[in-house]
Each structure stands twice: as C-alpha cells, then as structure tokens.
Amino acid sequence: MLKELWEQAIERLNQTMPSSGQMWLKNAHFSSEDDNSITLSFSSPFYLDSFKKKCLDQAHNVLSDFAETNIKINLIIDKEIKEEEEVKENKIAKISEKKKAVNETLNSEYTFDNFIVGENNLFACNVAKVISNNPGTSFNPCLIYGGVGLGKTHLIQAIGNYIYDHNPKMKVIYVTAETFTNELIQAISNKTANAKFKTKYRTADVLLIDDIHFIADKISTQEEIFHTFNELTDRNKQIVFTCDRPLTELTGINERLITRFRKGANVDLQPPQYETRMAIALKKCKDLNFKLSPDVLEYICLNIKTNVRDLEGALTTLYSFSELVGREITKEIAMEHIRNFIPTQMIKNTEVTIDQIISQTASYFNVSTFDIRGKSRNKNVSLARHISMYLSSTMTNLSLTEIGKYFDSKDHTTVSYAINKIKSIEESDESIKRATETIKNNLKKQ
Ligand code: ADP
C-alpha cells in the first residue's frame, strides 16, 4: 500500500524537483514498509547522503500528503544493489581499456552503428563499408571530402574501428595530417627516430589520414606521404584520407601526389537534409537522455542547416542549460540560446572584420592577402577577391564604398559587380558554394 503511494510520490517529485535533485531520486530503492514508515535502500553512502541532502524533505512531505498522515522515511545501505549506471560504466570502461591497449589512435565512439545515413552521405557511407569489409581490395586509395562538421572524421574512424574489431591482427593507424607533420618534424633530425617514424607508417595494413588539406605547401610532409603511399599501395594496403574540399580545388600540393590521390575513389559528404538532421537530433537527445518537445526539435532542425557539428553543439548547449536551471526548454528559450548556430543571426551578432574575411579567403584559395587586395588578374586570385567582397557585404555592415577601400582602387561599382557575380553563381556552382560555406565556417570557428 505504501509502496504504491511511494511510486506516485516519485512521479510527483520528478515533475516538481530540478533535475539536479531528480538524479538522486532514482538511486533510492524501495525496500520495505510498515504502518507508518517506509525504508529506502541505497548502493552506497554517497547516494544515501546525496538523497538525504537533496530529496529527503520534499519526499517526506509529498509522501505524507499522499498518505494523509505522517510517514517516516528510513534510509539504509544495501551493498547488493548495483546501480544501472555503475554496471554500464564498468562495461564501457572495460571495453575502452581493452581498445586503448590495442589501438590508441582510434576513438571507439565513432562507429557505423551511430552514423545516421541520409541522401547526403549514403554513397560515402556505402563505400566506407565496402572498404571496411575488404580492406585493400577496392576503392583504394579512397578520399572522403566535405565541409566542416559533416562527418569526415566520424566516417574514417568508423572504418578503422570496424576493421580493428573484425581483424584485430591488422595494423590500423589513424592520424591527422597535422600530427603526421609534427611527428615528421620531430623525427627529421634524428636518424633512429626517423627510421622508426618511416617504419611505423609504411608497415600499416590500413592507414587513415584525416584532413589532408593541412599538408598544402608542406613539401617534406608531401614527400614522406608520397613514399608511404607508394609502399602501401604496392602491397595492396588500404589508404583512406579526408579533405575539406575536392582534389580539383586543392592547391599547394605536388602534382605527382595529386595523381596518386586521384587513382582511387573520391566520395563526398553533403550537408544533411531536414529529415536526416531530425534523425541525428533525435539520436543525440536519446544519448543524452534529454527530452525536447517536438516543436522545439522542429525549430532547431529547420534552422540549423549548416552541419552536424553545429546541430550537436546547439543541442548540447540547450541540454546544459536545462540541467543547470532545471527548466524545460521552450521554443523561446531555444531561440535565445541557439542564435550562434544560426547563420543569418550569427552574422548580425558576431563582429567579423573584413581583414579576417580576406585572410580566411586567402588561406582557402592558397593565395596571399596582398594579392587579394591588389590588382592581379590571375583567375584564382580574382575569384578569391570577388568572394571576399561578397562575404564582406553579407557578413559586415560596411557599405559598398567602404568595402572598396580595402582593395586597391576598387570603387563601389566594382564591388557591386563582384557581389552580384558570386551571388548569381553561388547556388548553381558547387565549388563556389563550398568555398563560401567553408570560409564562413572557419570565420565562425575563429
Ligand atoms: P568533420 O570531420 O567532417 O569536420 P566530424 O566527423 O567531426 O566532422 O563530425 C562532427 C560531429 O557530428 C561529430 O560528433 C560526429 O559524430 C557527428 N556526425 C557527423 N555526421 C553524423 C551522422 N551522419 N550521424 C551521426 N553523427 C554525425
């Protein structure tokens, strides 16, 4: 009888208490009852004390209300109780311990199982699965390219995890191009270290290199990758790499290396459509055990279109907020908190300077800021210049004349021409669209 009342009391407490209190409620296990008291048991003194501090008074009041008389609550420790989370955490700890011991380059959280597939990434994901099932036989080498936050790292790591799980004897190495470069720099002056470095990568069965665009203009790194590449492909070892743009737009990389890259499969990741964004958001909420109403979810998924990282960032922000203040997220709260993830509002709210725009555009096109501001008629430089002008007009409050002053002898008609030109081709020209999106994302990261 009191047990039923206690269950109702829990329901009520879950509705009225902040989540910081609810956390402790679920560690209280009903143990026994007599006429005017109940006994709750806990797996450890820690849970018991926390319950006592955060929940006991309210629990006592609510239960007594329901029973219409004063009901005492006794608290005891019962070592037999195993909290679900403890069991789960132990399991996870054991799994990751095992993985860490064998392959510390992989993050076991990036798997195919938790990679949501939509039209935007279906082809890339299928190619990745074929590679994982038969490394070194087809799609070798493979380039996965796409903008920031679209799942390149997730997918390349999923390949590594899958192969590692199914063929633990294979030597799978994941490395970012940046780490590869740093290791090379450290090894270069020392003979033994150098030999060790070379052997490490040249004996891999599966080599996964993330963010290959990083090696632009780094001649020694390119040289080393070229030789590693030849050795591995000669022996039918699998190579997969990722890049933030297609090979045709990659500058500052030696032609013979590009030729090697081109030999295999090139697959792209596009921004997810609404349905895929919704599926990803639902999954993320489930993982966090975060309840959001359907209209708030819809609001988020309709507005955050850029990439998955932003979508996850927005959900984590809202989750932290709701945990902190113990309030349900309404659409108004969501609007207030995720502004930074929504491009148009982001533009108005952050102070991006024209210098930053020019510098990011220069680095994207691998030209100098001096050239962008100057008069060079080189095709690449002109395009970079036009894109900087276009982005300056959409991302800052400067007038066309003011923008013109940042470029050598550019009056407002030239600026206006450049803006219209980019505006008119942005929608239809994939490479322009990708360039503007990547530059905007990089500015945002700044
Ligand atoms: P990139 O390397 O392209 O910048 P990441 O692979 O780091 O992007 O992805 C950013 C975040 O979004 C990661 O947390 C990743 O797990 C998640 N993510 C990306 N694509 C998906 C997807 N299709 N399904 C589930 N999560 C995804």
Ligand code: MG
């Ligand atoms: Mg990445």
